[in-house]
Amino acid sequence: MVCLGNICRSPIAEGVMRAIALKNNLNWQIASAGIKDYHIGEPPHNYSQKICQKNGVDISQQRARRFVAQDLEIYDKIYAMSADVLTEIQHIAGASFNGQKVSLFLNELYPGSNRSVPDPWYGPEEGYTEVFEMIRKTCEAISVKYRSAPAGFYAPI
Numbered sequence: 393m394v395c396l397g398n399i400c401r402s403p404i405a406e407g408v409m410r411a412i413a414l415k416n417n418l419n420w421q422i423a424s425a426g427i428k429d430y431h432i433g434e435p436p437h438n439y440s441q442k443i444c445q446k447n448g449v450d451i452s453q454q455r456a457r458r459f460v461a462q463d464l465e466i467y468d469k470i471y472a473m474s475a476d477v478l479t480e481i482q483h484i485a486g487a488s489f490n491g492q493k494v495s496l497f498l499n500e501l502y503p504g505s506n507r508s509v510p511d512p513w514y515g516p517e518e519g520y521t522e523v524f525e526m527i528r529k530t531c532e533a534i535s536v537k538y539r540s541a542p543a544g545f546y547a548p549i
C-alpha cells in the first residue's frame with residue numbers, strides 16, 4: 393500500500409488490509425510505504441490512528457518508510473493510493489517496474505475508474521473518516537477477489 397508520505401492513507405490501508413486478511417485466514421504479508429522521505433520513522437497521523445482505533449484496528453506501531461525498487465521483488469501486488477503516486481513508483485522502480493503488479497488501489501472497488509484516494513493531509517478530521525470508509529470497502533473487495541479460502545469463509549472487519 394503506497395501513498396505520498398506513508399502517514400495518512402497507506403498506513404490505514406496496511407492496518408485494515410491486515411485485519412481483514414487475519415479474519416479470513418489469509419496468510420498475506422502486508423506493508424505500506426511512501427514515495428517521499430518527509431516522514432520516515434514517524435507513526436501514522438493522529439487522525440489516521442484515531443479512525444482506525446474507532447474501528448478496532450491498531451496502527452500505532454506502524455512507522456513510515458520510503459518505497460524502494462526492491463519492494464517490487466518482494467511483493468506480488470503494489471497498490472498506489474493515487475495516480476501521482478503510481479507515476480512516482482514507476483520512476484523509483486526503474487527497470488524493476490512491472491505494470492502487472494502495480495495498480496491504482498480504488499480500481500479494485502471501481503474497476504477501470506482510475507480514481508485516487510483523496511489526500512486528507514491538508515483537510516479536517518472528517519476527511520480521514522471518508523478515506524477510511526473508501527479504504528475499508530476496497531480492502532474487502534481485494535480480500536474477496538484474491539482469497540483462497542472456501543466460499544462463505546469471508547468475514548468483514
Ligand code: 4NP
Pocket residue numbers: 395396397398399400401402426430511512513
Ligand atoms: P499521505 O498524506 O500521502 O496519505 O501520507 C500526506 C502526508 C504528508 C504530506 C502529504 C501528504 N506532506 O506533504 O508532508
